Amino acid sequence: MPESLHESHRIQALDPRLINQIAAGEIIERPASMLKELVENALDAGATSIDIEVDNAGVKRLKITDNGHGILRQDLAMALSRHATSKIHDLDDLEQIATLGFRGEALPSIASVTRMSIQSREQDADQAWLVSSDGNNITTDPQPIAHPVGTTIETRDLFYNTPARRKFLRTDTTEFKHLDQVVRRMALSRFDVAFKLSHNGRVVMHLPAVPADDPRRLKMVCGDNVPENSVYFDEQREDMRLSGWAGLPSFSRSQADMQYFFLNGRLIRDKTVVHAIRLGYQDVLFHGRHPVYVLYLEMDPARVDVNVHPTKHEVRFRESGQVHSFVFRTLQAVMSRSAGEVGSLQVDAETGAAAPKPLSANELAPQITQQNPLRYRESEPLTPQQVRDQITGYQTISQGVFRASPSQGMVEPAVISSTLNAITLNATTLNATTSVAEHASDAESEIPPLGYALAQLKGVYILAENTQGLILVDMHAAHERITYERLKSAVEAAAVRQQPLLVPVTIQVSDSEIQAWQEQRELFDQLGLEVEQLDTKVLVIRSVPDILVNADVSQLVRDVLSDLVADEHSSRITDTIHEILSSMACHGSVRANRLLSIAEMNALLRDMEATERSGQCNHGRPTWVQMSLSQLDGWFKRGQ
Template sequence: MQRINLLSPRLANQIAAGEVVERPASVVKELLENSLDAGASQLDIDVEQGGVRRIKIRDNGTGIMKDDLSLALSRHATSKIITLDDLEAVRTLGFRGEALASISSVSRMHLTSQAEDESEAWRVEAEGKDMATAVRPASHPQGTTIDVRDLFFNTPARRKFLRTEKTEFAHLEEVVKRLALSRYETGFRLSHNGKQVYDLRPVTDQLHAEHRLATLLGKKFIENSLTLDVEAAGLRLWGWIGLPTFSRSQADLQYFFVNGRVVKDKLVAHAVRQAYRDVLYNGRHPTFVLYLELDPSTVDVNVHPTKHEVRFRDGRLVHDFLFSRIHKAIADVRPESDAAPTGMQETSSNESEITEQSALQLSNRPASSGMDWMRSASSSPSSSGVRGQLDGMRRLSGYAQEYTSQTETVDPETGEVREAAPLSLLGQSDVSAFGQDVDYQAVPPLGFAVAQLHGVYILSESEQGLILVDMHAAHERIVYERMKTAFYQKNISSQPLLVPINIAVSQSEADLVEESSTVFEVFGFRVERTGLESAMVREVPVILIRGDVEGLVRDVISDLSANGISDLMESRANELMASMACHGAIRANRKLTIAEMNSLLRDMEITERSGQCNHGRPTWAHLSMSDLDKLFLRGR
């Protein structure tokens, strides 16, 4: 029988290092977090062979006092927390006191530091099986330098699982990038094998913050992003969110910080994904750099050894706050001819590609605000001009009626399959607006239509050049947004089931149904618990009466169990309305008059998310005069 033995300090630290130190990037993360907690304003990181051979980090923080150096390399020794109350409201990046002991147990490490209140510097390193520390005098300015050599030299099993030098440095660089995005007031200098990679100066204003973002994430991100800064219920969210047209094939440009700590949280990911749901093409991922600030006592950071996960005390509040603010910011984006750009405007001299929507200056003003480019004038337009506009609108609305009268659809109120009602392109307020004495003092953001190309695209002349509009995609979004508004502004009609649907569930799922009955009721469902492991659906919204009700309820329960919240019912209703809007929108090869095309352009300018159709495809693109000049080599 094996006897119980007390592990040696070095072996215990090596076991702990398995959770804390996975690769060179983990070492850099822990050491940089300690430097930032020490108040450093400048961090220098020198790396050799991807960090496997050497990692040297130097800061100008408060330093470590001589009497504390021996404790610095001991497990569970920290200056960050003292009592349980400190742990429940952590304000620092580090707090466990495990990093230095773990790193020193799997590498050759020494630490040199001079505290701000001392005149001499000292060097400490741990030696031998018992991790005994030796402190010696050294020469060093105020701050701390940690030199880590030969990582995993004494644990060959760990070392052989490391990847190539290029891969390991890529992970290490990503860690530096995240921390540089979390602390703009701190300078970062990174070099690899003697070659400088980054030299980021401390940031003091918005312009320099955007320059740092452009350096780390690319200038395209700044040019295709919106700034965000909102507060509510003790929460503050600020940062940058990418336009839907600037999406990625993978989630590699997503950075979220909670009180300065980078996190990857399922609740946050769900809220952001839900906010972008209507505007992203299938399989694409949004881009963002966002910062959430809240009371430290309302978030638990002591969840995972790597501290990448957090747990919010009121997760539903945080989720709803994130979703509503990001969703509104995206919805409020409008083409705006005189709006200030959101990012830097420099463009490469050799670029000759067609500019995307972001190149036309955008404004995220509310939809309810007045249109700046429409002003009352003393001289009214000619009556024939007004009649031409009105006739164009009537013909376009007539076409929608003509087409949809031949298309079966589901009535949102009764759930009956019947001939679709006419889907007017312009609302009543828009029709009356064209009948008033108005004059265009400036060219509207999407300009004026000049022609239709192959019955598919509208060509429009704007102040900045040429705009191309996919008329079907644009009209589809307009119809979809109006259908959603009409649907959600009314109480959702429910229909009792003649034969209720009985669903067999687990006991935990039945408990969840009982606790979340109001979640179902919001969207017209009435789901009741009828036994220890059973539930019954008694009412469903009429718009979903013909769908797979049991499958939907099961999916919602699963979503609630995984995320604590579900948007599947709203998603299914939106999918049905999107399908109806797609079938009711203008089809290709439909010839439009100039007045009809202008009516469509004006409606796009006041419709939420008009930059993308219901499937996430862009509805318009912009070709500036400089782009056109390059095509014909003008000015050379």
């Protein structure tokens, strides 16, 4: 065998510069990757203000200045060495990482593909120092320089010495979008830190520091309409705390582009968390829509491993079941509490508009002319007798619903103090009898959130008045949710009843699916599935929940096992039960074109207020919309 061939198979140590560039290939994909690593270092250094300047989307130049605790002169050169860090010292630190960065790879990796300089002044130092590197694994000796307490890191000419990788960069516009997204994510992770971003000498983002629960930062980063269409909450259980803003179901989006989940200040995308959040929004999102949320989970760092991926976006929970249950139950409760809130619905959830723009009289006139043979004509003055007849007619219509207020010259909703009696809303019919008593004293008046019914429109919508203005209710969608929630409660109260199969069903499974079944046997029992193992790769299904007796139980169990193997969680059985109950509720609810009395409409409104998630039907469609008096005034240009 030729000697050269022997040499090619020899094991040898890699050149340090090559090692750094290999690491850079894992960490530095584009300028935004560098920015993320450098901002994380600044935050770990205790910075409360971070100033970012970029030219050509960071490819030509990227400069980050922070007011953190700085770096000692003797440590500056060491900062550009591989696996050199101030954030971990021993194995105990590695098992409970409380910082954003810790591997000690970012700076040397960035320095290997850019021309880098570091200026830093430590908290108690009289002098700042500068070191630089030009990608050749050689760092200059520290030089004195004027600089405030903190650190400035500047990089130039990204991938100048690896042109093949530079070809994979996109246009400046695309690369800057990625940079902007990184800054926004970091700004959401730390409200107490001020951020400033400049591009090609122009300031494009300036975010002052605010308190942790201040919605101003959320408005600046995500948009003005996000806080007002979200619910802020702060829940704690044992050593876990979940807080943040959960978008109302009506404020969903077509893409999952406004979802932020932070674990101990670190943005993560974890399958356990994603699944738990999806379950929390179960039954309230329209098909194909995605919720908006900015959530913060705090827990003991020792209970989570963040050292599973170079980008640290993926984590591994030591008790994933407890985390999943906590996130799911908390969000489910938040959605239930927010269901009856006035203003929890906007008509155009994509743009954030509170209501559609009405047509002007000039735009409306041609449409009316085309739809019927009537034509406009000049108004004729009414006689005094005609005016009196009209007033008498309005008083007759409003009897029992409105009462006059002589002092204000307007009408107000009648005060209803007695309870609505003998209300029964079930899956087959809507029966309502009411006992209504009117009281003249304003002190006894208390208008409920959804107000009182005024009339029914086209046999489909209920018109009601509350303190804010006008409420429109889709009566079928609303009753469908009420019926559905009652069916679910009835099933849960009776526990899951099993129905033995006349002929047990056997299925062939893989080794991983057998292991998943063995580890999660209690889950199957809780859901009413009696499953046993016949052979090394054979399971037999003997009993199923009685409501699923006609379902494809073989495929259902296979899907559950597949979920358990992939995600360690499964909601297939619960989802299937809910689909059946949803279908029953849909067919058993009050239908469109059913004429309801005022008492029946008020009974439905009161049941909506008492029902969880009543803001949406089972399919995620809205059940009601609020039109405020100010909106109505704007449409008709009152006060303008």
